[in-house]
Amino acid sequence: MTERKFTAADDGFHFDQMDDDWWATETAWFSFHHPERRLGGWFYTMARPNIGIVSGGAWVWDDTACLPWEVPFSSNYTALPIPKDQDLTDIRLPTGTTIRMLEPCMSYALGYDDSGRNLFSADLRFDGVMSPEPLTAAGSTFGSAxxxxxxxxxxxxxxxxxxxxxxDCFGMRDRTWGRRPENRPRRAGYITGMADADTGFLAVTNIEGDVETAAYGFLRRDGRTVSLAEGTRTGTRDPATGHMSSIEMRLTDQEGRKLVARGEPVSKIVINRHTFIDINSLVRWDCGSDGIAWGEEQDMWPMHHFERMMRANRKGG
Structure with a gap:
């Protein structure tokens, strides 16, 4: 896959680069958390320019509940109009999210307004501690986007x-633009952890049967970000819920640097996203000599696959 750099132009929408495909899609995601309160949060925006809609919103969860109608805040719009004459560099979305680019490719002011319900608002700033890292594997869940x-x-x-x-935390953001049909999902994981500005990891996994391997990602150590050469995710699941109760990541980057990270999910939210669910956990990672890291594990399932597993669990195997 041809690698490209993220440039200042990529802070804006890429609608002029998309053809007339119904499923042409652009996304912008930011995460945050508060470890002591076991609290995690998202801002997520998904625009489909050829049908003129934007979806998404904001989610905030803690260890008191995991269903979106029980967590402290969940707002997931499905089909609102894309604002005219605004770009992602400075936009107020009808979902309640605001994004303003402060420094190209690096710094963004983030806000949220829940339209007078007085349940959730936000005034946050994201400052990159590394350059945006491009996707390098077409075989991951992101495909060729x-x-x-x-x-x-x-x-x-x-x-x-x-x-x-x-x-005050280390969070993740991502940006995607390309074709994203609603029936595309397969089982995958999106796993992050960061101990400090110079130390962290990302792994995007593919799952075939009981084997889960890293298709894409990187290790960040001593302030240097190096793509993964290989990696695995293993762990245990609670048979009553199907959710991960412990996680182990074994990763090797292209310079031979290795990481073993053992994770404890401390809170989670289950997000229903058209034909799949995302069981998204806030995770405390023990990274050995790299220290304690915090991040997320997005455990993604096509709904019929998850239903099949839970039905087997209820039958006892």
């Missing part, structure tokens, strides 16, 4: 159910 990932420091505050909560 343009895709970039970037760790950054997220700081500022949110107001959740009337309470102000200060945020």
């Amino acid at each position: 343009h895709h970039f990932d970037q760790f950054g420091r997220v700081h500022g505050h949110i107001i959740l159910l009337g309470e102000r909560i200060d945020i």
